[in-house]
Amino acid sequence: MSFLAPFMLIGAAAVSVPLILHFFYKARHRPLPWAAMKFLKQSIEQTSRRLKFQEWILLALRCLALILLAIAIARPSFTASAGSGRSEGVDAIFVFDTSFSMGAQDGEQTRLERAKAAARTIIDNLPPNSTVQLFTSAGTDRVSKVAFNSTNLDQARNVVDAVSLTSLSGDILPGLNAANTALDDPTNISGASKEVYLFTDMQKSGWDRQAGALRGKAAEIKQRATLIIVRCGNPERAVNNAAILDITMPDSIPVAETRVPVTVLVKNTGKSELKNVPVTLEVDGLTQDVDTGLAVEIKPGQIAPVTITAKMGKAGSRLLTAKLGGRTKDVEGQDTNRVVVDDLPGDNRFDKLIQVRERIRVLIVDGNPNPRDSKESGGHYIRNALQPVSESQRSSYFVRVNEVLANEAAASTLGETDICILVNVPSSPEDRPGIPGLSKEFANRLPRFVQEGGSLIIAAGEFIVPARYNAMFGSIGNKLLPFDLTETSTSPKEAPYHPAPDTTLAPSFISKFREVPYSTITSQVDVFTAMGVNESVGGGTVLMRLDSGKSLMSMKSIGEGEVLFFNTTLDAKWTNWPALAGSYVSLFRQALSHLTGRATRSGNRTAGEPLLYTPTDAKRPFELEKPDKTRAQLGQARGGTDGVALNVTTSDTLVAGEYIIGPEGDTPLRGGRFAVVPDLQESENLESLNDTQTEDYIGFKPVMVLAGNEAESQIGAERSKREWTIWVLIALLFVASAEAGWAWFCGKAW
Numbered sequence: 001m002s003f004l005a006p007f008m009l010i011g012a013a014a015v016s017v018p019l020i021l022h023f024f025y026k027a028r029h030r031p032l033p034w035a036a037m038k039f040l041k042q043s044i045e046q047t048s049r050r051l052k053f054q055e056w057i058l059l060a061l062r063c064l065a066l067i068l069l070a071i072a073i074a075r076p077s078f079t080a081s082a083g084s085g086r087s088e089g090v091d092a093i094f095v096f097d098t099s100f101s102m103g104a105q106d107g108e109q110t111r112l113e114r115a116k117a118a119a120r121t122i123i124d125n126l127p128p129n130s131t132v133q134l135f136t137s138a139g140t141d142r143v144s145k146v147a148f149n150s151t152n153l154d155q156a157r158n159v160v161d162a163v164s165l166t167s168l169s170g171d172i173l174p175g176l177n178a179a180n181t182a183l184d185d186p187t188n189i190s191g192a193s194k195e196v197y198l199f200t201d202m203q204k205s206g207w208d209r210q211a212g213a214l215r216g217k218a219a220e221i222k223q224r225a226t227l228i229i230v231r232c233g234n235p236e237r238a239v240n241n242a243a244i245l246d247i248t249m250p251d252s253i254p255v256a257e258t259r260v261p262v263t264v265l266v267k268n269t270g271k272s273e274l275k276n277v278p279v280t281l282e283v284d285g286l287t288q289d290v291d292t293g294l295a296v297e298i299k300p301g302q303i304a305p306v307t308i309t310a311k312m313g314k315a316g317s318r319l320l321t322a323k324l325g326g327r328t329k330d331v332e333g334q335d336t337n338r339v340v341v342d343d344l345p346g347d348n349r350f351d352k353l354i355q356v357r358e359r360i361r362v363l364i365v366d367g368n369p370n371p372r373d374s375k376e377s378g379g380h381y382i383r384n385a386l387q388p389v390s391e392s393q394r395s396s397y398f399v400r401v402n403e404v405l406a407n408e409a410a411a412s413t414l415g416e417t418d419i420c421i422l423v424n425v426p427s428s429p430e431d432r433p434g435i436p437g438l439s440k441e442f443a444n445r446l447p448r449f450v451q452e453g454g455s456l457i458i459a460a461g462e463f464i465v466p467a468r469y470n471a472m473f474g475s476i477g478n479k480l481l482p483f484d485l486t487e488t489s490t491s492p493k494e495a496p497y498h499p500a501p502d503t504t505l506a507p508s509f510i511s512k513f514r515e516v517p518y519s520t521i522t523s524q525v526d527v528f529t530a531m532g533v534n535e536s537v538g539g540g541t542v543l544m545r546l547d548s549g550k551s552l553m554s555m556k557s558i559g560e561g562e563v564l565f566f567n568t569t570l571d572a573k574w575t576n577w578p579a580l581a582g583s584y585v586s587l588f589r590q591a592l593s594h595l596t597g598r599a600t601r602s603g604n605r606t607a608g609e610p611l612l613y614t615p616t617d618a619k620r621p622f623e624l625e626k627p628d629k630t631r632a633q634l635g636q637a638r639g640g641t642d643g644v645a646l647n648v649t650t651s652d653t654l655v656a657g658e659y660i661i662g663p664e665g666d667t668p669l670r671g672g673r674f675a676v677v678p679d680l681q682e683s684e685n686l687e688s689l690n691d692t693q694t695e696d697y698i699g700f701k702p703v704m705v706l707a708g709n710e711a712e713s714q715i716g717a718e719r720s721k722r723e724w725t726i727w728v729l730i731a732l733l734f735v736a737s738a739e740a741g742w743a744w745f746c747g748k749a750w
Helices: 006-024 037-074 111-124 153-162 172-182 204-208 211-222 380-386 391-396 411-416 440-451 466-473 518-522 581-603 691-698 711-722 725-746
Strands: 090-097 131-138 142-145 193-200 226-231 242-248 259-268 274-283 292-298 303-311 316-324 326-329 335-338 349-356 360-366 399-405 419-423 455-459 484-490 529-534 541-546 551-558 561-566 604-606 611-613 622-625 631-635 648-650 657-663 672-677 703-706
Touching: 037 725, 090 111, 090 172, 111 153, 111 193, 111 226, 131 153, 131 172, 142 172, 172 193, 172 211, 204 211, 204 691, 211 226, 211 691, 242 274, 242 316, 242 349, 259 274, 259 292, 259 316, 274 303, 292 303, 316 672, 349 581, 349 657, 360 380, 360 411, 380 399, 380 581, 411 440, 419 581, 440 455, 440 466, 440 551, 440 561, 455 581, 466 484, 518 581, 529 551, 561 581, 581 604, 581 672, 611 657, 611 672, 631 648
Parallel strands: 090 131, 090 193, 193 226, 226 703, 360 399, 360 419, 419 455, 455 561, 604 672
Antiparallel strands: 131 142, 242 259, 259 303, 274 292, 274 316, 316 349, 326 335, 349 672, 484 529, 541 551, 551 561, 611 648, 622 631, 622 657, 657 672
16 A cells, blocks of 8 residues: 555644543542542442543544544555655556557547547646656557656647657557556656556457467556556447558559559458449559549458559659549549548558569570471470560560570670570580580579579479589579479379469469469369479479479579579470460469569568668768658668678658658659558458457456546546545544544433
8 A cells, every 4th residue: 555645644643632631631629528428439439440441442533533534634545656655646658559540530530639639638637746758659569758858747748749650550568568667767756656558449459469478568567557548449430441452463564655554452351341432543653644443342351453554654663652532533434522431541552663664684595495496495485475476576575585595695694684594404514415504604693693683484394404403503502493303203194294273372473373264274284294392492482283292383582583493394395384375375474574573572661661772882871761751861871891782771661651762962862762551460450359358368457448538537536446545534434423422422421
């Protein structure tokens, strides 16, 4: 037990007054002989014992009344305190959940606005000599203490007003960790009561993140302070929400000055059906030459693809921005002004960097050329899949193919290549006597080519010797292969292997091969011979398997590039795959789109993830331009020696949008561009906890307050519950009544 006004206990010394009166006050009299007293003496002696007992009880009641009065004035409390009991104030610690679900509309205010209003009211009604500390918390490691004078409550109000949302998902534990540490802050007032306020919308996903540790931390806080959870959302009000999941171009490759179909994936994560949700698209912030789309109907949990065509500008890095809401056109082509019926704006925008190209340069290294019949050459079918146009149009087609023999492949050509394809190529001239193989210079240049962002496709064939390939490109070589190779296996001609589309990795760039019609036609492919792989060595990923369970395609990311390996040939020697153009051409189309898009993949990040920029020089310091156009200094680039590339990094990515890292002082800032999107884990599940569920999560019943006009009265009532004053006063009333009654009884004539 502690006392909010411990100095008032000094008043208990007043108990000495009745004691002094009792022991030292004596009536003054002169003895007078009176014969009649002789007859009363015997009666007095008989009643004196009873009278003394009554007086002692009366004295005890009066002393107890004075002690209870002093205790009541000292305000005894259940409140945990870290001090020695010298203050009437409160050390209040505010923890704001700033995940983007706090931006959901809840009536006329957002949840964050309700939290701020409740916080200001609490500050206004804190007892004298109180302090306030404030933390913002979102994501698994983004807790920030806002710096200000904790004893200055006017500053505290201003700081509350400045709290802003992030694009991160929620996690309750980090905020409670910070609050628990803040209880030991040396600036806290000695003896003050401790109150930890958690302002949150009670979204279940944030409590699920680290539920086990959360329970223990809440119990630890309970021993030291009063935990008050301020609910900032209405648990009975469902949130309507549509979220943009991605921007894809599954069937197209962005080429300069062309119109490209872009698919925006929109998901209904709420519990109500949404209709006529408008979708707009911008390229580098420009809306001209861009169509708009409409998701006519999206049922709860459903993903609606909205296809919009956009004109790509010049070659280079381009930022696509999809938004929900804005102007659309009706069936007659007239402008409309629709607004999306969406309560949560935090996931209504999605940015994605893409690489727009003038051309794509492909180098095919053919290990099985046939000058007499080009259809027998290994690269023939690949060229046709990459350039599905007439012979006369190939020279102007955006995919430029350079086909060379294995012994003609020069390392210098890789500097002018985006994708290199090795078709049944021996790793060296010694692999197959009489069969041309790769030069040592070319083979040694391939790892650097991939590391720097190039793409490598390797197709199996009769000229590949597994042991030699493993020594050159496998786990004991330069580690390019997804898996080490083993010997080939051949199926009976009457019962060939078949691809198993249902084994296709999802998500991946060939995910659509799980669906009709791609799955149907791909399952009809016959594979007579396939090279085996040791899936326990190499660290790759299987993209698709054969119906026998063996790998058909695998991949491995290395640096900024990627390696694809086909366990069968890409010509007609081990399979009839090239004859089924619907599957074969689609596969290469998907691969081409995927591999050429890797150039900007590191520039597409999720809120909270770090940005990494590799400049060409470090003459000046660097700075970061954020989506709101404010800038933050990053200092000098690191690296540049001992083989470590120059690099500039930052983790200041709390808000979705476009970020730029460039040399300090440039206007406009030029350098590395990054597109940061919201952490969509936050809006995947919008379920909120009720009070009973909250108790289950933390193991006890906390103080639950609903943000609003009644918040302070609820907190005031809770503080009153934590004080014993009312009960002490009731006891005082009882004792005073007993004393009065006993005094009357003692003075009664008998």
